Amino acid sequence: xxxxxxxxxxxxxxxFETDEGNFNAVDQVSFHINKGEVLGLVGESGCGKSVTxxxxxxxxxxxxxxxxxxxxxxxxxxxxxxxxxxxxxxRGAEISMIFQEPASALSPLHRIGSQMxxxxxxxxxxxxxxxxxxxxxWIKRVGISDASxxxxxxxxxxxxxxxxxxxxxxxxxxxxxxxIADEPTTALDVTIQLQIFELIKxxxxxxxxxxxxxxxxxxxxxxxxxxxVMYASRIVEEGTxxxxxxxxxxxxxxxxxxxxxxxxxxxxxxxxxxxxVPSPFNYPQGCHFTDRCPYAFDRCKKEKPLLEEFKNxxxxxxxxxxx
Amino acid sequence: xxxNISHPLILEVDRLKTWFSVKRGILxxxxxxxxxxxxxxxxICQGETLGLVGESGCGKTTLxxxILGLEKAYDGNIFxxxxxxxxxxxxxxxxxxxxxxxxxxxxMSSLNPRMNVLDIxxxxxxxxxxxxxxxxxxxxxxxxxVGLDNNSIYRYPHEFSGGQRQRINIxxxxxxxxxxxICDEPVSxxxxxxxxxxxNLLMDLKDQFHLSYLxxxxxxxxxGNIADRIAVMYLGxxxxxxxxRNIIEDPKHPYTKAxxxxxxxxxxxxxRLNKRVVLKGEIPSPMAPPGGCRFHTxxxxxxxxxxxxxxxxxxxxxxxxxxxxxxxxxKVP
Numbered sequence: 001x002x003x004x005x006x007x008x009x010x011x012x013x014x015x016f017e018t019d020e021g022n023f024n025a026v027d028q029v030s031f032h033i034n035k036g037e038v039l040g041l042v043g044e045s046g047c048g049k050s051v052t053x054x055x056x057x058x059x060x061x062x063x064x065x066x067x068x069x070x071x072x073x074x075x076x077x078x079x080x081x082x083x084x085x086x087x088x089x090x091r092g093a094e095i096s097m098i099f100q101e102p103a104s105a106l107s108p109l110h111r112i113g114s115q116m117x118x119x120x121x122x123x124x125x126x127x128x129x130x131x132x133x134x135x136x137x138w139i140k141r142v143g144i145s146d147a148s149x150x151x152x153x154x155x156x157x158x159x160x161x162x163x164x165x166x167x168x169x170x171x172x173x174x175x176x177x178x179x180i181a182d183e184p185t186t187a188l189d190v191t192i193q194l195q196i197f198e199l200i201k202x203x204x205x206x207x208x209x210x211x212x213x214x215x216x217x218x219x220x221x222x223x224x225x226x227x228x229v230m231y232a233s234r235i236v237e238e239g240t241x242x243x244x245x246x247x248x249x250x251x252x253x254x255x256x257x258x259x260x261x262x263x264x265x266x267x268x269x270x271x272x273x274x275x276x277v278p279s280p281f282n283y284p285q286g287c288h289f290t291d292r293c294p295y296a297f298d299r300c301k302k303e304k305p306l307l308e309e310f311k312n313x314x315x316x317x318x319x320x321x322x323x
Numbered sequence: 324x325x326x327n328i329s330h331p332l333i334l335e336v337d338r339l340k341t342w343f344s345v346k347r348g349i350l351x352x353x354x355x356x357x358x359x360x361x362x363x364x365x366x367i368c369q370g371e372t373l374g375l376v377g378e379s380g381c382g383k384t385t386l387x388x389x390i391l392g393l394e395k396a397y398d399g400n401i402f403x404x405x406x407x408x409x410x411x412x413x414x415x416x417x418x419x420x421x422x423x424x425x426x427x428x429x430x431m432s433s434l435n436p437r438m439n440v441l442d443i444x445x446x447x448x449x450x451x452x453x454x455x456x457x458x459x460x461x462x463x464x465x466x467x468x469v470g471l472d473n474n475s476i477y478r479y480p481h482e483f484s485g486g487q488r489q490r491i492n493i494x495x496x497x498x499x500x501x502x503x504x505i506c507d508e509p510v511s512x513x514x515x516x517x518x519x520x521x522x523n524l525l526m527d528l529k530d531q532f533h534l535s536y537l538x539x540x541x542x543x544x545x546x547g548n549i550a551d552r553i554a555v556m557y558l559g560x561x562x563x564x565x566x567x568r569n570i571i572e573d574p575k576h577p578y579t580k581a582x583x584x585x586x587x588x589x590x591x592x593x594x595r596l597n598k599r600v601v602l603k604g605e606i607p608s609p610m611a612p613p614g615g616c617r618f619h620t621x622x623x624x625x626x627x628x629x630x631x632x633x634x635x636x637x638x639x640x641x642x643x644x645x646x647x648x649x650x651x652x653x654k655v656p
Contacts, residue, residue, distance in 0.1 A: 044514035044515065044516060045485075045514055159605055161605055162605075189378040189379055189606075190378075190543075190582065190585040190586055191378060191581060191582065191585045191601075191602040192378075192605065193585065194585045194601050194602070195601055195602070195603075198601055215515070216515075216587070217515070217587075217589050218586070218587025218588070218589050219587060220589070221587050221588075221589035222587050255516060256515060256516060257589070259515055259516050259518070259519040260515055260544070260589065261522070261542075261544040261547070261548040262544060262548075262588070263543060263544045263547050263583065263586055263588060264547065264571050264572060266547070266548055266567070266568070269523055269526070270519040270523055270548065271519060272516065272519035272520040272523055273516040273519075273520075274520075276484045276486055276487070276516075276517060277484070277514070277516075
């Protein structure tokens with residue numbers, strides 16, 4: 001694998017201004033994606049993973065959102081300082097997105113074919129007919145039968161799995177360098193999920209990078225090379241797939257992995273992390289996981305732990321791991 | 324619970340059909356039926372958890388709603404405590420129905436945002452005027468049972484997190500001391516770390532109040548962990564039924580095998596995608612289910628007979644399977 005960095009995010013802090021007050025949904029997050037890599041970003045709802053994803057192509061609605069600090073270097077250019085015209089030419093062409101709910105990501109008023117043609121023609125100067133043929137070709141490639149007829153279908157006329165296939169075709173047909181997939185299979189059944197995984201792996205060019213956002217450790221396991229674990233707006237652990245699954249280090253990652261019910265192992269009681277995720281309006285002062293952590297000591301309550309490497313690229317933000 | 328013989332049957336569903344009519348035109352002519360539940364038989368013993376698993380659209384939720392009387396059955400029988408729910412008079416049904424409670428998937432939309440917890444969880448108690456304690460006393464006892472503190476009864480649903488809201492739903496469900504609770508995807512909307520808390524709570528309450536559960540879920544890992552027996556549903560029919568251990572460790576039906584195969588198994592070295600069999604195609608429309616075995620359009624072991632004849636029940640040890648692979652007559656007659 002070519003280890004060149006495609007995307008590098010440094011100290012990204014994203015805030016929200018609401019009637020109840022301001023809070024940071026993403027707090028000093030730094031990470032990078034190499035070329036050809038599938039990077040997983042896993043966390044529970046409200047941890048800021050989707051906000052991180054939306055900030056990259058600047059799709060975050062602002063206001064209420066506001067990027068307070070940080071840089072997002074894509075191929076060496078800071079996306080945060082690019083003008084909107086340049087950004088438009090990158091979005092969809094070099095960075096494309098696959099969203100969770102394909103029904104709301106596609107326009108209900110336009111036929112599948114014309115939506116795809118629009119996207120193609122926005123980023124190339126193909127003729128309408130040429131673009132239509134390319135779109136039809138992609139519909140075939142993502143495994144939809146009767147492609148020529150499906151091109152005339154409206155999104156509501158096809159199933160959820162098929163809509164997600166259309167989304168994947170749209171995301172891939174411009175041959176982007178980076179695909180941001182935000183919970184791409186959450187709305188689908190497991191058997192369809194498996195089909196979609198296989199499709200993404202098969203269709204992806206060897207140097208296409210994917211940022212895969214999910215709450216499901218199972219999805220991470222199936223798809224990713226490297227993993228970021230996010231909790232309450234901060235990244236708490238970073239490592240390779242093997243690091244995270246065979247040697248989880250942050251108490252949150254450990255708890256998260258332990259609390260997944262496993263197929264075939266029946267236990268009297270499931271392991272549960274006590275308590276619940278704190279509200280972003282009153283995060284604990286030091287480490288955000290302090291109140292639920294079995295290892296927490298005094299320092300955790302006062303100081304903020306930084307994401308630090310402790311073993312060959314395996315990083316954790318925890319005083320217990322990095323004293 | 325291994326031996327079910329000593330425990331009396333609490334619920335018996337017999338060849339139940341729930342069909343929804345599809346109407347067209349200004350005269351609302353019935354042009355067809357969506358056969359959401361199409362001939363399902365199953366039973367639940369006292370103190371047992373029956374897991375009902377299947378993909379979206381297979382009819383598992385409709386089955387639960389029909390048992391609750393929220394949907395009208397088209398055909399078949401539902402016996403609860405020996406009485407046929409479908410032929411009872413309304414008054415008697417209401418009385419009996421209070422012994423069957425439900426927990427829905429979405430903890431927010433199943434709680435009235437304008438009522439406080441006190442009113443929400445004692446609504447049933449007031450309706451049936453049970454017990455001598457005051458409303459507050461009852462409510463405090465209930466919230467303590469589900470792990471919330473006394474003060475929470477004066478608060479409103481929006482002040483709680485998802486997991487806490489599901490606890491309120493559970494408190495309401497146990498308020499009338501039911502015998503059976505139908506749990507329709509009770510943890511699907513929750514985060515993993517909270518999910519385990521709620522599952523543990525449900526299991527504790529089951530022992531404490533001698534409850535039986537019909538636990539409906541699409542998630543085999545959850546079902547496999549808590550159910551005593553599992554029924555696998557596909558397109559309105561049961562495909563396989565048996566003890567949890569048999570279904571998970573030794574599935575017989577090709578559909579059950581495919582479902583178990585599709586569940587990601589993190590941390591198991593052999594489990595990554597490349598070696599797995601991917602189930603082709605999607606679930607067909609329940610308006611026109613395929614003839615013969617309903618699964619034959621996606622089945623890798625499909626034989627000629629599967630396209631023509633509907634398979635009957637084959638008993639294999641502790642499992643019942645509806646598949647021609649295991650039936651004695653495998654040739655087209």
